[in-house]
Amino acid sequence: MTRSHLRTGIRNGIVVAILGMVFLNDVSELAADPRNQSNWQLDVLRLRNGATLSGMIEVETPTHVRFQLVQRKAGRPTVSFHTTISTEEIVGIDRLTPQQRKQLKAQLDGIAQAGQQEQIRSENLLIEPIDWQGKPGAGLRYVSDFFVLNSDAPEALVRRTAVRLEQIYAAYTRFLQPRFRTRRPTTIWLFRNREGYAKEMQGIGRPILNPACFDPRNNRVLCFSDLDRMAEDLERIRKHHLDLWTELDRQQKEITRLYPNPKERERFIGPIEETRRKIISQNQKNDEIVDRATTKLFAVLYHESFHAYVENYVFPEGVPNGLGPLPTWLNEGLAQIFETGILELGEFRVGHAERGRLLRIKELVRKNELVPIKDLLRATPKSFAVLHADEAAASDRYYLTSWGLAFYLTFEKRLLGAAALEAFIASEGKTDRIVAFEKLLQQPIDRIEADFQRYLRNLQENGSTVDLETMRDPVKPPK
Structure with a gap:
């Protein structure tokens, strides 16, 4: 392959890589607002373009600042990511004291560890197979003090749901102390799709208008997840992006072989690195979409399980x-x-x-x-x-x-x-x-x-x- 052929091939390959990236839906860009940080003390960078970034300074050099941007808005989980900013873009810095920065790092590390701990907790849960709609072993069950979770959803989702339900019930007990501890646990039925949920709702004569409901007569919560199809789409997209990444690696190796001079090589490597950044960014956006969909699922579960908790343990009727x-x-x-x-x-x-x-x-x-x-x-x-x-x-x-x-x-x-x-x-x-x-x-x-x-x-x-x-x-x- 000649250099001219390589230039054309790489240029075309990069275009294919950019156009080949796939996403589920558009997501609003993250924007740091220093007024919504929920009492956390943060470093603040003021930029020439008028933007203000809040977070933690990680490394400072004469030419660049390595910065962990932190977004902590009311009603949303804390979001953070790393970026490097040229000092030419910065007009002012409001710095934390060393002690304040140490405390902020501990808070951010704690969030990262909490995410890992949730994964560990979900993996260590005792989940047992159960029969589901006449099919042996087609469902899964998790038993808690306050609830029993039955589901035919994918095991990873069942485990994550079980952990979240344990957490939310613990929160309920903190805000509203249980007054009756001898009540029976609520059975929570999580269906993997609308069809199974609709069939069960018709059986109790209730309309299918909401993705979940509390059935007090039978002390159960019925809910469905529509994440199966999204998970399949996401896996397909990730595989596609992985193939693109592999092709970019091949192109970079070929460029390195043909252009031993780093300065001459840089004009070809730059577009490849930019394409990699775009793939990473799009994957992050896809993850955010799935997280939002999962958040909606947990929101309806939290809502209906609150009704169940109040009815069973705090203000039961007829007791x-x-x-x-x-x-x-x-x-x-x-x-x-x-x-x-x-x-x-x-x-x-x-x-x-x-x-x-x-x-x-x-x-x-x-x-x-x-x-x-x-x-x-x-x-x-x-x-x-x-x-x-x-x-x-x-x-x-x-x-x-x-x-x-x-x-x-x-x-x-x-x-x-x-x-x-x-x-x-x-x-x-x-x-x-x-x-x-x-x-x-x-x-x-x-x-x-x-x-x-x-x-x-x-x-x-x-x-x-x-x-x-x-x-x-x-x-x-x-x-």
């Missing part, structure tokens, strides 16, 4: 001194709070306002379409049951308002787990609901409503509030 049942609006509101919780470093993080819900509820407040607290307190389970498409909007209003009111009681009034809230729950059916709620908050209902709506208008994603009504424009300096 002497059980105080239950939990009012539907409060049950649904708390379940929505817990479904968006983040499990990280052995800690369950709640208290952030999930962006989608927050934007929608603010819009309801602005349009004066929020469900009045009086109506929410008197709502029946039917108000939360979406049976037809035309009922979805009304149900959404009830769900959103219940989330907002539960959020208000939990994080603004700090009533979750308090004796006053238990007394309010125990008053169900004995005292007028509005009177009981006024007693809980020690205010008339109209004043509670006004304060609640003001709270929602001022609520931020990180769970804090900014009093928008008393804010003033900064005083401009005189000319």
Whole structure:
């Protein structure tokens, strides 16, 4: 092969490699926002283009800074990756003290170790084969103190789900202490596809509108995963990218053989390295897509398992001194709070306002379409049951308002787990609901409503509030 042939072949090969990269769906680029770092102390780089990067300085030289970018936004797992930035791009650095940087490194190492520990825990779980829909050994079972997980999903997903469920139930016990430990564990059925789930839902006469549900009569949670097809696509894409990578390695070896001079070789090696970076980036984006899909699965499992936990261990219905049942609006509101919780470093993080819900509820407040607290307190389970498409909007209003009111009681009034809230729950059916709620908050209902709506208008994603009504424009300096 001549050098001219090689130039043409490599150029064509690189084009094929770039066009041959495959991805599942587009993902928004990561962007570091120093205002959303959840109280972590970070190094800050200020760049000439106006961007500000937050994270940890790893290595500094006269020409470059090796930097670990850290993104820690409310309601999302911590994201970090390494990058190298030319000092010519940097106009200023706000550095941590050595002690602060040591603490930050320990925090980041802890997250990495936590991910490894989850993998180790999932691999060490005792999973046993079970019969599934008449097929011997076609399913898997994991037995816990609070639940029994049965599934025909791939073993890796079953193991990961079992670990997450153990973590979320531990979080439930921390926020709402179990009052009845003799109750029987909930059976959680995780179907690998919609078809198996639909068949089971039809058997109990319930509509197939949500990917999961809690069946209190039989003390079970039904759920399905739609990750099988995505996992197959991802494996196909990874194999394709691996083939491209192998071809790039072959091309680089051929270039090295024909161009022993590093400077002459660099103009061919550069595009190959750029293609490798694109493959790595696209694989990372694909992983993020799968992670998002997995997060949705765990969110519905967290939601329905919360209902099961409350019914079995905290506020059971029809049990002497059980105080239950939990009012539907409060049950649904708390379940929505817990479904968006983040499990990280052995800690369950709640208290952030999930962006989608927050934007929608603010819009309801602005349009004066929020469900009045009086109506929410008197709502029946039917108000939360979406049976037809035309009922979805009304149900959404009830769900959103219940989330907002539960959020208000939990994080603004700090009533979750308090004796006053238990007394309010125990008053169900004995005292007028509005009177009981006024007693809980020690205010008339109209004043509670006004304060609640003001709270929602001022609520931020990180769970804090900014009093928008008393804010003033900064005083401009005189000319």
